[in-house]
Amino acid sequence: MxxxxxxxxxxxxVDCVIFGLDEDGLKVLLIKRGGEPFRGCWAIPGGFVDMDESLEQAARRELEEETGLKSVYLEQLYTFGDPGRDPRGRVVTVAYWALTRVLAEPVRAASDADSAAWFAVDDPPKLAFDHARVLEVAHERLRSKVRYQPVGFELLPRDFTLSQLQQLYEILLDRPIDKRNFRKRVMDLDVLVDTGEVQQDVAHRAAKLYRFDRRRYEQLLRSGVNFEI
Amino acid sequence: MxxxxxxxxxxxxVDCVIFGLDEDGLKVLLIKRGGEPFRGCWAIPGGFVDMDESLEQAARRELEEETGLKSVYLEQLYTFGDPGRDPRGRVVTVAYWALTRVLAEPVRAASDADSAAWFAVDDPPKLAFDHARVLEVAHERLRSKVRYQPVGFELLPRDFTLSQLQQLYEILLDRPIDKRNFRKRVMDLDVLVDTGEVQQDVAHRAAKLYRFDRRRYEQLLRSGVNFEI
Incomplete structure (x- = not known):
């Protein structure tokens, strides 16, 4: 040796908890393990860090190898290192998380994953290692972060209606939101641009489409504005 | 081998960024390295993880060995793992942070640290490794967290005056705070208990002493109350 x-x-x-959204709600991207331990079991995508890459590069590489997903904005979540969390011996994992638009990104299995698929966050399959706990911590982080920062926009199409935005927040916060207060609050935040366009091909009255103004948001963030919804 | x-x-x-407060402002606890690399250089206390201890246990052990400090509430901060951050080869560090009352805790050097001392956060000495960056990330986390959670109470004596509390927030947020708004906001938060006592041995008019009601705070936190100051 x-x-x-x-x-x-x-x-x-490194492990990557990737959240996505479709019409059924909040999803998480999982892979089916192709090797031992936990062969055939669903798990959060990830793998060993190479000596010459940063932790984030490793996370990015493993995510792409195992799911085909790239160009997501990964943020470090937490490092899990209890002795006994991996049957192979002491393995410490640095977990990352990201939000993405499910439908825009096809998922393919590659490398040591047998397949990759999206699962409902509230009803995941049995997971390998301590990945149920990793997912729980990531979900808590998402819920806590969305209260203070408009992270939800990452989950919507570029142009969206205020109803779509409200549905998103209702899913993320897991509670109904009063429509009038929500719209007032969102408009007060001053981070949406009216595109001048309306929805196409809808049976009901077409709603206005908005776009998130990231530059404006970052300016406001630096000036200490409160983004609580 | x-x-x-x-x-x-x-x-x-693991590394531990410990913040404390005295009459001069916000301080950070550093140790002088007794061994190579960076012998004689100031650094954040920390050391290697043993195979049979959790990451938090390792952080707790190293902190006590190097500074004598124990019984602080350590929270995981971030994991730093860029290749090249340590001249000995690839070393990944899981950083923790905590707040403590400076004057209540004597600092002694032990094990592989030559001495331990408190330094002003805004004017630290030159630090070993990437510890200047680790300190910066911890300071950012403290500033961001104090805006949403009453973490500052950890830095005050058990019984404190509203003026002391306001001074603390002014130091942590690094800006003056309007006294009347601050008192109203703090009272609205409903997490302070009036002890019924007043300051002793002060030349000016003795101010009322308050105590932080942690149980009440945790109840409110679970119910989703906004603690922004």
Whole structure:
């Protein structure tokens, strides 16, 4: 064995919790494991960190290898390192999370994953390792973050209606929201641009389409504005 | 060398950014390194993770060994793992942070630290490794968190005056706060208990002493109350 050290070292992995949204609600991207341990079991995509890449590069690489997904904005979530969380020995994993638009990104299995698929966050299959806990922590982070920052826009199409935005927040916060207060609050935030367009091909009265103004948002964020919905 | 693996592994450390407060402002606890690399240089306390302890246990152990500090509430901050951040080779560190009352906790150097001392957060000495960046990320986290959660109480004596509380927030947020609005907002939060006591041995008119009601706070937190100051 070529790699020897004076002291024992844990193995280091990265995992990526990817949330998406479709008409049925909030989804998470999982892969079916092609190798042991937990062969055939669903898991959060991830794998071992190479010595010459940063943690985020490793997360990005593993995500693309296992699911085909790329160009998502990964944010570090938490590092899970309890002894015993992996039957292979001490393995510490740095978890990342991201939001993406489900339908815009096809999912393919590759490398050591047998397949990849989206599952309802509220009803996932049995997961390998401590991945149920990792998913729970990521879901908590999403719920907590959405209260203070307009992260939800990452989950919508570029142009969206205020009803779509409200549905999104109702799903993320898991509670009904008063329509009038919501619209007033969203407009007060001053981060939406009226595109001047309306919905196409809808049976009901076509609603106005808006777009998220990221530059304006980042300006406001730096000036300490409260984005609580 | 007794520890051999099929693939190379990074070494894993933990680091603890401990903030405290005294009459001069916000402080951070640093140790002077007793060994190479960066011997004699100031650094954030920390060290290597043992194979049979959790990451948090490792952080707690290293903090006590190097500074004598214990019983602080450590929260995971971020994991730093860029190749090249440590001259010894690939070393990934899981950073934790905590708030504590400076004057209540004596600091002693122990184990591989030569000495330990508090420094002004805004004017730290040159730090080993990427610890200047670790401190910056911890300071950002503190500033961002204090806006949404009453974390500041950890930095005050058990019984405190509203002026002390306001000074604390002014230091943490780094801006002056309007006294009347602040008092109204704090009272509206409904997490302070009037102790019925007043300050002793003060030259000016003695102010009322309050205490933070952690149970009440946790109840309100679960019910989704906004704690923004």
């Amino acid at each position: 070529p790699y020897s050290y004076d002291y024992p070292r844990p193995a280091l992995t | 007794p520890y051999s693996y099929d693939y190379p592994r990074p070494a894993l450390t």
